[in-house]
Amino acid sequence: MTIAATSPYRVDATGYYGPFGGAYVPEMLYPNVEELRDNYLRIIQEPEFQREFTQLLTDYVGRPTPLFLARRLSAHYGTTIYLKREDLCHTGAHKVNNTIGQILVAKRLGKKRIVAETGAGQHGVATATVCALMGLECIVYMGEIDIERQKPNVDRMRMLGAKVVPATSGSKTLKDATNEAMRHWISNPTDTHYIIGSVVGPHPYPDMVARFQSVISAETISQLLHQTGRGTPDFMLACVGGGSNAAGAFYHYLDEPSVRLVAAEAAGKGVNTGHSAATTALGKPGILHGASTILMQTADGQVTEPYSISAGLDYPGIGPQHAHLFATGRAEFLSITDKQALDAGFQLSRLEGIIPALETAHALACLPLIGAKPDEVVVVCLSGRGDKDLATYTKHLEEYA
């Protein structure tokens, strides 16, 4: 996990990606963030950390995840499509790559308790899982509304021994669960580590989480090389809520200009309907959850409430690195509606026998939009499986009979 410090797309020595990033936190959080900032690189570069991290990713998570040539999907779109199967990770999504890494950091910092936020519940489950594995106390904040709409994951977290606390402030969804997790951290500054669930938050979180997720593109390179003789695809597609699976899928390709990076944002009912989470289409630069980034907000700088059929993409911001990739044009951002995502979710289920998470279905929905040619190679980061979304899919079964 060494990085070229000179890359214009990676974090600089001061914690920024161009104008985005930084650590905009109240003084109450400064010592916690400083402790992490001063130690994270040293810790994750230790051979013993690397050994334990790699071993858990192998024996516990089940890595490397397969890179699957989706023949029927490829035939349908007249190109070559590979699926990077993060849905086969233990707990059913890429989120666990990050929670394994962070819990190992937390242990080395001597922390006794873990706090986390969750939207769809995937990050909450991945956090509760590693806390059980390591014997640490686990508190997960989840918006009161999300608790109702993601019941199976709430039950999984409880089964795993975590305490799920409803976030009742503000709009009672992911943004507010994040606020509550930060408040918990403020109130418990010395013995608690905050496992943030995406490449968001104050520096060094976006960089640390991206490093843990970078295993996605590291594996893709060697698997593609093995299967096609070339380590670089023509397109890399991923969905972006906060952006952690995309950050991992893009990581080792950032400085390979021949790889077109495509990020799928949730347009909800349509970018201009007032029910959308398409951050780059609707947002402006500002500050959210400790970072300078692009976020959806009113003219007066109040954060607005996003909407998406997918709880994991229902977030008013994106990570600062993605804001930079958008601003520089290094990545293309496509807005995908609920309907396009459902189409793509049913299509993958019927063509390949894989039910994707609704989040992931947004990435798949980019396939008809990118104009990939027959001799080109497309990799889609299949960030998670769709079991958690069955209730939503089932409501639409008739339409796809």
Add this chain to the structure above:
Amino acid sequence: MNRLTHLFQHKTADVLNVYFTAGFPQLNDTVPILKALQDAGADLVEIGMPYSDPVADGETIQRSNQQALENGMTVATLFEQLQGIREQGITVPVLLMGYLNPVVQFGVEKFCQQCQAVGVDGVILPDLPLDVYEREYKPLFAQHDLKVVFLVTPQTSAARVRQLDALADGFIYLVAAAGTTGAQTDMNADVDAYLSRTKALGLRNPTLVGFGISDAASFAAASRHTTGAIIGSAFIRLLQATPTEGRTAAIQAFVRGVRP
């Protein structure tokens, strides 16, 4: 002279700073509450600019922020409300407190100009990083005679306290204990040790203690080693509980109750 600077030149103990949220309980309550606080004897007043995501605040202030936003409060509206206060006999130092994003969206330079135009003396922006302040904002604030306040907590290292003290020119806001605003801080031996430890650093700025100060006992305990204290959530609760007609009298009684 800046009213805040003037205050601390003349008063070095038992200084009472009261916080309230602009546009709460009703949109146009900002100036009447400010006036009532001055009349009741508050030494300085901190007006909160409401924000959708106030991470450093506990439930009471969160709810007042939400209510104020629902009432239609904005940074621009606040400046309209504060227009002319100095001509109408408001002499108490006024600080604006808020999160950075609304200020950035309003425009930092325009914000400073408006502060100076209406007679605001200082600002508290808890999520403004020290290095960003030093690099980008310091000259602007100075040019518009705006004093800046930084927070210090029990976890802040002595070296960093000195750094904050070197850059602050309003006062140092001592957060009594780890937590968000409104947390019940009992002024125990730990807090006392932290306050006297901070006093021993011999800071160049005055110090005011905030978070969990709610009554005469906590005010007195907090002021023992410092220049004074800040009351926020307890005052917001009073505003919530008091009908408009009885408000001026209730504010009089509240301030007298805290600092007899």
